Amino acid sequence: MAESNNPIRDAYALAMFQALRRLQQAGEVHSKRLGRYGGLTPLQLLILQVLAVEKEITASRLAKRVSLSQASLSGVLDRLETRSLVMRRRDQQDRRKQWLLLTDAGHEALKAAPSLLPDHAMARFAELPEWEQHSILAGLLRAAELFEIPEAGEEEED
Structure with a gap:
């Protein structure tokens, strides 16, 4: 790196x-x-x-x-x-x-x-407290947004 x-x-x-x-x-x-x-x-x-x-x-x-x-x-x-x-x-x-x-x-x-999704992953996910399930889902959705390529006109920040 x-x-x-x-x-x-x-x-x-x-x-x-x-x-x-x-x-x-x-x-x-x-x-x-x-x-x-x-x-x-x-x-x-x-x-x-x-x-x-x-x-x-x-x-x-x-x-x-x-x-x-x-x-x-x-x-x-x-x-x-x-x-x-x-x-x-x-x-x-x-x-x-x-x-x-x-x-x-x-x-x-x-x-x-x-x-x-794999059954073992969903079983583990189901065992988590609801707040943590929401947190993981929100984090994954937000991470996906971060990797989207900005459209023309949007400014990228360093």
Whole structure:
């Protein structure tokens, strides 16, 4: 790691990166498990779960909910549609708009799929006091925001 003029900032950066790396490794291991036993990628499973909750959603809203570009989402939706897990329906008033729905086969695939997160992690999480569960979730959401690339016009701080 290159030295800078701020050793405290460097120590935070190192600790944050190490924690992110551990989460990434655990996520990759679980992702392989999901694909092996559930036949769905974690992203496909996430999309199906969002559709199950939302009932109907546009592709643009879904892309935001799962943090994908619309182009990337389109390819995943094509694969899910080929497997008859997702259906696209044109809006009656605005023919440019498409609604995405989970099919009966999609609901069945969700029932048969393993949990999006490892059972042992969710069991440990459930044992934590509610305030700590909220704190962890808030921290993860905030960390995700910190890593988003600022849009044009937003100033970055050093």
